[in-house]
Amino acid sequence: MIRSKTRGFLVAVTAAMLMVAAGCGGNDTSAADSAAKTAITAADRAEAQELFAKRCAACHGTTGMGDGPGAMALTPKPRNYRDRAWQRSASDEQIEKAIVYGGAAIGKSPQMVANPDLQAKPGVVAALREIIRGFGR
Ligand code: HEC
Known part of the structure; x- marks a missing residue:
């Protein structure tokens, strides 16, 4: 009885510590910043360039x-x-969300279609966001 209670407590403490570690990795916990931390490989960037030309540039x-x-x-x-004013007003998270889930997901036009195939490719989504940010520089 006592042993299993102790173990339960330890599990809870470990879980809490893991949550703190995951949340406070870089001193900030906002979703926009976590989006900005997605690792982007050279292959992701190449795929994003190709995708932008094929799927996005049309509009x-x-x-x-x-x-x-x-x-x-x-x-x-x-x-x-x-x-630039638009660039400042939009968060990284908003941009990535619109790309994967479509405009309606962030309260914008549903004519901005979702790209559900990119849900499994966070690096490519982040690279597309980089392309969009790049236009503002
Ligand atoms: C059929 C035309 C069309 C295509 C194709 C399209 N978009 Fe869009 N996109 C739009 C429209 C329209 C909006 C919404 C504008 C609004 O409501 O202010 C939008 C909004 C967005 C936004 C949100 C920006 C904001 O105003 O906050 C992002 C990011 C975006 N598109 C990226 C992409 C990317 C990346 C692709 C390719 C994977 C893509 N779009 C393909 C038409 C398109």
Whole structure:
């Protein structure tokens, strides 16, 4: 009886310590920062470049200005990602969420379609976010 209670307590303490360690890895715990910490490999970046050209540029434009041919008929139109004010207003988490789950997931246009196949590829999603951030520099 006493032994199993002690073990239960130890499990709880260990779990709590693990949660603290995972949460406070770098002194900050915001989701945006954890998104920014996703490791991005060279292969992820290459895949993201290819994906952006194939799936995203049609609407977002090759230079991120929201002026791709597919954007003509859209209301609202995709943002101009060169707009610094927009860049400051959007969190990394928001950007990544829109990419994987679609615009509606962040309260934007449902015409921004979800990319569920990218759910299993966080590195590629992070690299796409990097591309979008890159337009603002
Ligand atoms: C069919 C056209 C279309 C395609 C294809 C498309 N988007 Fe979008 N995207 C949009 C529209 C429209 C919005 C929403 C604009 C709004 O509501 O302000 C949007 C919003 C976004 C947002 C949210 C930005 C914000 O305003 O907060 C991100 C990030 C994004 N798209 C990235 C991508 C990426 C990466 C791809 C390719 C994997 C992609 N989009 C493909 C049309 C498209």
